[in-house]
Every structure is written in C-alpha cells, then in structure tokens.
Amino acid sequence: MNAITRTLATGILAAASAATAATPSPTSLEAAARAATVEGDHVVTADGVRLYFKDWGPKDGPVVTLSHGWPLNSDSWESQMLFLASNGYRVVAHDRRGHGRSSQPWDGNDMDHYADDLAAVITALDLRDATVVGFSTGGGEIARYIGRHGTGRVKKAVLVGAVTPFMLRTDDNPGGAPIELFDGFRKAAQENRAQQYLDIASGPFFGFNRPGAARNEGLVQTFYLQGMQAGHRNTYESIAAFSATDFRGDLAKFDVPTLVIHGADDQIVPPELSARLVPKYVPHAEVILYPGAPHGITDTHKDRLNQDLLDFVSK
Numbered sequence: 001m002n003a004i005t006r007t008l009a010t011g012i013l014a015a016a017s018a019a020t021a022a023t024p025s026p027t028s029l030e031a032a033a034r035a036a037t038v039e040g041d042h043v044v045t046a047d048g049v050r051l052y053f054k055d056w057g058p059k060d061g062p063v064v065t066l067s068h069g070w071p072l073n074s075d076s077w078e079s080q081m082l083f084l085a086s087n088g089y090r091v092v093a094h095d096r097r098g099h100g101r102s103s104q105p106w107d108g109n110d111m112d113h114y115a116d117d118l119a120a121v122i123t124a125l126d127l128r129d130a131t132v133v134g135f136s137t138g139g140g141e142i143a144r145y146i147g148r149h150g151t152g153r154v155k156k157a158v159l160v161g162a163v164t165p166f167m168l169r170t171d172d173n174p175g176g177a178p179i180e181l182f183d184g185f186r187k188a189a190q191e192n193r194a195q196q197y198l199d200i201a202s203g204p205f206f207g208f209n210r211p212g213a214a215r216n217e218g219l220v221q222t223f224y225l226q227g228m229q230a231g232h233r234n235t236y237e238s239i240a241a242f243s244a245t246d247f248r249g250d251l252a253k254f255d256v257p258t259l260v261i262h263g264a265d266d267q268i269v270p271p272e273l274s275a276r277l278v279p280k281y282v283p284h285a286e287v288i289l290y291p292g293a294p295h296g297i298t299d300t301h302k303d304r305l306n307q308d309l310l311d312f313v314s315k
Contacts, residue, residue: 029116030149032046032116032120033116033120033122033123033124036120036121041054041055043094043125045117045120046120048103049097049105049108050102050103051095051096051102051103051117051121052073052074052100052102053074053094053095053125054074054091054094055092055125056081056090056092057084057085057088057090057091058090060090061085061089061090062090062129062131062313063089063090063091064092064131064133064309064313065091065092065093065121065127065130065133065142066080066081066093066134067093067094067114067118067132067135067138068093068095068096068099068135069135069136069137069138070136070137070235070239070242071226071230071235071238072226073095073096073099073226074093074094074095075100076226076299077135077298079302080302080305080306083306083309084306084313087310092125092127096137097109098230098231098235098238099226099229099230099231099234100230104230104231109233109238109241110240110241111140111141111245112148114137114141115142115145115147116148118141118142119145119149122153127153129153129155130154131154131155131156131158132146132154132157132158133157133160134158134160134162135160135161136160136161136162136163136269136295137242138162139160139161139163139164140162140164140241140242140247142157143159143162143250143251143254144247147249150253151255151256154256155257156256156258156259156313157254157257157258157259158259158260158261158309158312159258159259159260159261159262159275159278159285160298161261161266161268161274161296161297162262162269162274162275163245163269163274164250164251164278165246165247165251165274165280166246166247167244168182168243168244177243177273182240182243182244185239185243186236186239189232189235189236190236193227193228197224200223200268201219201221201223202220204267204268204294204295205295206219206220206295206300207265207267207293207294207300219296251278251281252281252282254281254282257284257315258278258284258285258286259286259312260275260279260286261275261290261297261308262275262288262293262297263289263290263292263293263297263301264289264292265291265292265293265294266294266295267295268294269295271289275287275289290304
C-alpha cells in the first residue's frame with residue numbers, strides 16, 4: 001500500500017478500535033434515535049442520513065430485523081424475508097448507510113453509526129420485542145446495537161456468519177487475522193473494486209473455489225450488483241469497521257436468547273475466529289455449524305437457515 005493509503009487505513013483502524021472509548025450516554029443515544037423520522041420507505045436519521053428499508057409481512061406480527069453483510073444490501077436477505085413474512089412475521093431490513101438505496105455519507109462509516117442507524121430504524125418504526133438477526137458485518141452491527149442501546153426492544157438475537165467477537169490480530173487477541181489480510185482487501189478495493197466483488201463472489205464467499213463446486217452465475221452477479229450500488233468510500237471504510245472493531249464487550253451485554261449459525265467451511269469469516277468463540281462471552285448462546293457450508297449461507301443453505309430461524313423465533 002502507498003503511504004497515503006496506509007495513513008488513511010491506519011486512521012480508520014484506530015477509530016474503529018477506539019470506538020467504544022467515548023460512548024455517548026444512554027439518554028443522548030435514545031434522544032438521537034427518537035429524532036429519526038419515517039419518509040415513505042426511508043428512515044431519516046438525526047444526522048440526515050436516509051436509510052432505505054423494507055417492511056414485509058403483517059404489521060401486527062412478531063418482529064424480526066435483518067442486518068446485512070459487506071458490501072451488500074437488504075436484498076441479500078430476500079429469501080429469509082419472504083419465508084418469515086409468509087409465516088406471519090413482520091420482517092424489517094434496511095440498507096446500511098453507504099449501501100444499496102441509502103445515502104452515501106462521507107463520514108460515519110463505522111460500527112457505532114451502523115448500530116445507531118439500526119436504533120433509528122427500530123425506534124422510528126416503533127418495533128418492540130424484536131428478534132435482531134445479523135449476517136457477517138451485520139452481526140457486528142447488532143452486537144454493537146445491544147452494546148450501545150441495550151435489549152429493551154430486543155427479545156432474541158441471531159448471529160449468522162458474524163464477524164463477532166473480534167477479527168483483527170492484536171496483542172490481546174493473538175488468534176485474530178493479521179492486518180495484512182485486511183490491507184489486501186483495501187488494496188484490491190482501491191485498484192478495482194468491481195473485480196474484487198466478482199473475485200470474492202466467484203471464489204470464497206459461496207465456496208465456488210472448492211473442488212467440485214459448481215459456480216452459480218446468478219449468485220455471482222447478484223453479489224456484484226449489490227456491491228456496486230454501494231459507495232466506494234463507504235465500502236472501503238467498512239473494511240475497518242468489520243475487521244478492527246472489538247465486539248467482546250458488546251457480546252458480554254447479551255442478556256437475551258442467542259443463536260449462532262455459521263458455515264463450517266467459511267473462508268471469509270472462519271468459525272475459529274468467530275462462532276466458536278462467541279460462547280466465551282455469551283455463555284447461553286447456542287451454536288450451530290453447517291458442515292461444509294461457506295460464508296454465503298443465506299443463499300447456499302437458505303432452506304435450512306430459514307427453518308432454523310423460524311424454529312428459533314417461534315420458541
């Protein structure tokens with residue numbers, strides 16, 4: 001990486017790692033969430049960011065919220081949304097700031113803002129007793145949401161292929177992934193992010209690089225299209241958000257039933273760095289590993305995932 005890129009990356013990483021150091025008071029966080037307004041199919045946050053959302057199923061049904069992964073948007077949840085809504089649940093999913101049909105702000109591309117945006121959606125739509133579900137980066141989002149906003153509106157939590165508890169190797173997290181791995185992500189994003197998305201989708205995300213795997217062009221192109229809808233700076237900074245944010249303290253605040261679902265052959269977020277470690281911080285968490293499954297299980301294993309989610313939320 002060149003000096004300018006390294007300086008930028010270092011600053012982003014420092015901000016992500018120190019994000020919990022200056023957490024606003026619960027009162028100010030609640031006030032910001034309550035300042036959000038609904039304008040058609042967008043929630044407008046206190047800082048003026050427009051968040052596109054989908055609200056499917058009966059409005060009086062039990063609530064499930066879905067937080068998506070990098071660099072995707074709420075369309076990546078369409079199978080789960082259709083299934084759960086068809087089974088009587090009110091299912092809400094939003095496009096993260098900088099992604100999909102939401103605003104592309106220059107600043108605020110970090111987990112604290114992601115969590116506060118989720119709080120804005122939940123509060124503006126007055127969602128209560130929600131099962132909050134997060135995939136990959138979205139798993140970090142719901143963890144930080146609980147860490148900052150508590151579980152007053154949350155009934156259950158589900159981490160799917162999530163980046164929790166902490167991806168980056170540090171002195172107190174020696175088992176994490178080296179920063180050079182994420183530097184490579186940033187380098188590829190700057191050089192040609194369109195090709196980066198195609199390479200990720202064609203290879204490790206869906207496990208198409210495994211021997212005997214049959215590449216599905218529709219899944220590859222859908223991943224690519226969603227990625228290219230997102231803002232360049234937004235997805236670039238989000239790499240630090242999902243890799244360098246420490247969620248260990250957030251997970252310690254999980255006081256609701258928690259389910260962890262992960263692909264056993266996840267090459268993007270290996271379960272050894274994530275799912276297998278969650279019970280250390282959430283002792284009551286139930287962990288399910290799908291044998292041979294890749295990262296993108298919302299598509300590759302959608303039938304099993306849909307049923308596991310339904311079984312969990314209906315308990």
